[in-house]
Amino acid sequence: MTEIIDQTTPTPVLRLEDIVKTFPGVRALDGVSLTILPGEVHALMGENGAGKSTLMKVLGGIHQPDEGQIIVAEQPVVMSGPLDAKAKGIVFIHQELSLADELSVAENIYLGELPHKRFGLVDWAELEAKTNAILEKLKVGFNAKTRVGDLSIANQQMVEIARALTVDAKAVIFDEPTASLTDAEKVVLFEVISDLQEQGVGIAYISHRMEEIFKITDRISVLRDGQYQGTVNTADTNEENVTQMMIGRKLDLSRNEAHHELGEVALEVRGLSCGSLFEDVNFEVRRGEVVGFYGLVGAGRTEIAETLFGLRNPTSGSIFLDGAEVAITSPHDAIERGISLVPEDRKGQGLVLGMNCRDNMTLPQVDDLKAGPFVADGAEIAIFDQYRDKLDIRTPGWKQLVGNLSGGNQQKIVIGKWLSMRPNVLIVDEPTRGIDVGSKAEIHNLLRDLAAQGYAVIVISSEMPEVLHVADRIVAMYSGRIMRTFTSEEVTEENLIAAISGLNTEKVA
Amino acid sequence: MQVGKLSKYLAGGAIWGFIVLELIFFSVAGEFFSVSDKAFMDADNMLLLLKQSAPIGIIAMGMTIVMVNGNIDLSVGAIYAICAIILLDSMTWTMFAGLGNWVIPVAWCLALLTGLVLGAINGLIVWKTGVDAFIVTLGSMLGYRGLVFMYNGEQPTSHLNWTLVDFAEAQFLGLHTATWFLLVVTVAIWFLMNRTVHGRNAYAIGNNREAAVNAGIRVGPHMMINFMIIGFLAALSAVVFYSESGSVNPNDGQLYELWVITAVVLGGTKLTGGAGSIVSTFGGVIAIQLLRKGLAHIGADTSTVNLVIGLILIAVLFLDRQLNVKGKEELKV
């Protein structure tokens, strides 16, 4: 399938023609074509595992295509590796952070091509000057010498993005750049993109967030199961059509409102503080209730979750489960007491990338699945199958290494892992980061279903539509403190934003 | 912020604090237990200590870069022994008979070249097969040691060249030849790791290999170069030591890999790669030598020394871990 371009369009900066790429057991790309024009933002959409990242990795020289051609400025080329791709003007901002966290910001931005003088001596002055120029454009609050490991995830993402500005790029690929950015940083990113656009750079943009796609892109190409579904002008289409192209059916986005009675208070927190991370936190969660925690990144939400899960020791305050005060000193404790945490950083905290799907999913409960001294294989596979179906996890089989799954499917494995523990209190931290619209709706429904079944659910999210959609009550946090708690009736976008920015809340209250 | 800075400073400088503690302890304890009437901190004693640190210290510098790179080299002790044999034996070869004292630089070059080649073999295998460096160098440790025994059986290899001995025993500006070698190597490797592209890439590879590959860094060649560096330094260490002693036993250099790794780890280099500093490794080397010498000074025997060093290694790493965990509690910017 090739796409037809009329005569008036300018010469494309690059074209991909009939790309085929297979991995053992998966045909990740099956004859995909894509044309990127100068100065356009071209969205690439598709479900988790559709092949978006793979296509971009082929373009970025990380994978070699089995079939098909890459054409840059009307010349067929072979991308022998990432540096080669960069030399040809193609910059790739990775979906998963690809940083060395012991090194400085500057060294990471210029990783693989540190400016140097004779004898391979690094030219520190030049490195710093160039980096600072880029950082200034990005309006970030750190400098060239900061150690990347000391940055928040969002700022680390900004370091990745800074790489796009190091060369005279012809095309820049952004693979889910906003997955961990806050709203303020997104604005900066979009400015960067529009600057690049004005310079005639072609941009490939992968995201699962519809509102972004419709805000900044010019055209949308859709992949489904490795197959090219077509390209449309963003102006001529709408969310519904794109979703239909992506998943091949209509999506029911209505909220599961099946009314159920709220039960007893399952979790209560009184005066909980942890150093400078958060202070005097009070809230409760009933059985059957979904409580959303909304706030800017760094507001202390994740830290509260980690404290409840025994990863941090609170400096003061108390935690009650089913009315009884408990001390949770380790994750083991927390699991025993029926608390599960789906962490925000799936790669670092949620998964053993070198282990297969099944083993990852049953990891916290292998102890309980024993048949005699051995692990019961059959029981493990049964659990895996159940949650694979429930969450629609795309993998050739349980034997696949988790590291080889697409980003979204990795996230689903983590969620499945903790759901399979059948916890009393389920805490999910950014549950739909990097998840496609279809599965996102499924996960939202699932969370509400779980609540209906009597679980107490806490959802931490930086996406306002998400908290508004799933939560019965919303706790707004700012700088380590709870500013206000909203019921779903009283909440509006305005008063929620006011609360999380630390603005005077009296007025809205 | 304050707390974080302090703990970071402590974590980085822990080894120097430890050295100061050792000095104080042995000076005081020496007053009571020492068999000699000399003070522990006597200048000659300290100069000797530096000299004695050189064989382990020179190799430790290479080990730091290899470990920062995410690898390890267990074969250094065996390489050390082979190079020592080459050094001493080659001076007796008939083909060099006419060279007079010019045989010395020739023997040195031969020994150093041998180290370079043996290191390159390690590096090439790690690069081309993708097998873990631990396994590869475990194999080459056994293999290279086998070569040592094949050379001369259980017999020591000896040759004394007095010019060479004079050179090795010389003192320049108060410091012994061996100390000078240690200092020059330390500075050179520090420079390599902190100022060159190769060094920075080695950090990146050890820290996050996938990110390095994604950035187009060619991982294999960098690793091979580092194995050549450590091979070369193992040879240099042998050259420095045996120029003076003039006799190699086939078991010489055994357990050197462990002493070297202990020094490097004490200095704070991560076993998983990506972090470590040459200056701290230097501290680690001195700390171990102080401990060995200090314990001997107060009359402890070798087995006690080993026990104490083992305990201290674990204690220091535990402390380091505690300090680093504290640092994590900070809110990230």
Ligand SMILES: Nc1ncnc2c1ncn2[C@@H]1O[C@H](COP(=O)(O)OP(=O)(O)OP(=O)(O)O)[C@@H](O)[C@H]1O
């Ligand atoms: N290195 C690999 N080995 C084996 N299979 C792979 C590998 N990389 C990707 N795949 C498979 O190829 C398919 C496409 O994956 P890809 O990462 O391109 O998806 P994606 O569209 O980017 O999804 P997401 O939105 O979740 O990021 C998936 O089925 C994935 O499991």
Ligand SMILES: [Mg+2]
């Ligand atoms: Mg992807």
